[in-house]
Amino acid sequence: MATPIRHLRLFKLVVVILTLLTAAYTFVFARLPSSANAPDSSTVKGVRGKLNGLGLSPSSLPLQHNLAAAPAYPVRLYKRKKHKNDDDTDNEPGDETASGNSDSNASTDAVTQFRASDPTLLISRTFDPNNAPQRLIFIGDIHGSVDQFNNLLDAVNFRQGSDQVILVGDLVAKGPDSIGVIRKAQSINAWATRGNHDDRVIRWREFLDGPGVNLTTSDIQGLEDNGELPYSDFKLSALHYEIARSLSPDDLAYIKSFSVVMTLPEPYMEWVVVHGGLDPSKPILKQDSDNCMNMRNIDSSGPVSTHKDGQAWFDVYAAKMETLTQPASPSSIGSEDFSQINFNKVVYGHDAGRGLQIHEYTKGLDSRCVYGGNLTAFILPGEKLVSVPCPDYDGSVKDDK
Numbered sequence: 001m002a003t004p005i006r007h008l009r010l011f012k013l014v015v016v017i018l019t020l021l022t023a024a025y026t027f028v029f030a031r032l033p034s035s036a037n038a039p040d041s042s043t044v045k046g047v048r049g050k051l052n053g054l055g056l057s058p059s060s061l062p063l064q065h066n067l068a069a070a071p072a073y074p075v076r077l078y079k080r081k082k083h084k085n086d087d088d089t090d091n092e093p094g095d096e097t098a099s100g101n102s103d104s105n106a107s108t109d110a111v112t113q114f115r116a117s118d119p120t121l122l123i124s125r126t127f128d129p130n131n132a133p134q135r136l137i138f139i140g141d142i143h144g145s146v147d148q149f150n151n152l153l154d155a156v157n158f159r160q161g162s163d164q165v166i167l168v169g170d171l172v173a174k175g176p177d178s179i180g181v182i183r184k185a186q187s188i189n190a191w192a193t194r195g196n197h198d199d200r201v202i203r204w205r206e207f208l209d210g211p212g213v214n215l216t217t218s219d220i221q222g223l224e225d226n227g228e229l230p231y232s233d234f235k236l237s238a239l240h241y242e243i244a245r246s247l248s249p250d251d252l253a254y255i256k257s258f259s260v261v262m263t264l265p266e267p268y269m270e271w272v273v274v275h276g277g278l279d280p281s282k283p284i285l286k287q288d289s290d291n292c293m294n295m296r297n298i299d300s301s302g303p304v305s306t307h308k309d310g311q312a313w314f315d316v317y318a319a320k321m322e323t324l325t326q327p328a329s330p331s332s333i334g335s336e337d338f339s340q341i342n343f344n345k346v347v348y349g350h351d352a353g354r355g356l357q358i359h360e361y362t363k364g365l366d367s368r369c370v371y372g373g374n375l376t377a378f379i380l381p382g383e384k385l386v387s388v389p390c391p392d393y394d395g396s397v398k399d400d401k
């Protein structure tokens with residue numbers, strides 16, 4: 001087992017070096033003047049203007065904000081708050097990604113390094129001004145249920161070219177055909193935000209293409225048994241490993257293009273998309289990407305993935321939005337608050353435990369597709385909901401803990 005361990009150490013060293021190089025590169029280029037091909041300001045006026053106010057100079061579309069380029073980002077982007085009673089087996093088995101004890105420090109550090117090199121916290125999408133879509137069709141967590149994905153596209157009478165599909169993440173894992181979902185999504189040019197399961201598959205693939213390239217499955221099993229895999233949420237018994245091995249280069253490039261947060265152009269600038277949720281105490285460019293992909297509740301320590309502590313993140317968010325709409329309160333909000341951003345409505349997924357959650361400011365679309373519930377679409381304009389029934393694939397995820 002000495003060789004794989006040496007490879008792991010080398011991998012961590014390489015990740016550190018690449019992170020530093022990326023930071024240096026973006027430090028230099030973030031300070032160059034905007035390029036001549038900067039977009040018409042009318043297409044991105046609100047969010048872009050606010051981003052400039054935060055010290056960033058987007059110069060190409062879609063706007064992609066490199067985590068390493070923003071000096072104010074937290075250093076530790078992945079450190080998960082872990083609670084002793086953190087038990088989400090009722091809604092998303094396998095979502096526990098941090099073991100939460102001192103033995104996991106090495107794994108947590110490796111994950112943190114990966115996060116720091118992740119280039120896409122936020123993408124601000126734009127439309128072709130000559131061919132803007134007639135409808136936006138947001139779709140909840142598909143989890144490999146490609147037949148239901150196709151059924152839902154039929155049910156909403158999806159038309160390529162005039163409809164833009166936007167997935168809230170977790171295309172993969174749990175269900176029967178993750179690769180089929182990725183390829184279908186790419187074939188219809190769907191936009192997507194990165195779900196925690198998409199992210200885990202990407203990390204597996206980076207490991208298998210890197211330090212794990214010469215390891216057999218039994219080598220990897222040995223590393224898992226000894227707690228020596230680079231990420232604490234890697235489990236051979238879950239589907240992510242096989243999905244990662246099955247990705248074509250096109251598949252991989254497509255899912256790696258998913259940003260953690262996505263903002264939308266006019267006339268949808270009040271909408272933002274994220275897989276898990278947003279932390280209402282932080283401006284958009286200071287969100288923690290791990291929290292954005294995993295949060296369900298917010299307690300006194302901040303976002304948590306559990307339902308058991310604190311309150312639903314969307315209730316905290318709604319309370320915050322209510323304060324922002326009070327004319328008397330802006331002076332108490334701080335210069336880098338949500339008040340700087342034009343959006344106020346969030347489309348998200350991830351919370352099968354609570355199921356479909358349609359509130360004024362937040363639209364939660366995970367309606368338990370993979371557990372025999374529905375797959376749901378939310379359509380703009382009009383805020384119409386369309387659902388199709390799903391079989392219970394739960395048998396395939398019994399080992400995904």
Ligand SMILES: [Mn+2]
Nearest residue numbers: 170195196350
């Ligand atoms: Mn999820």
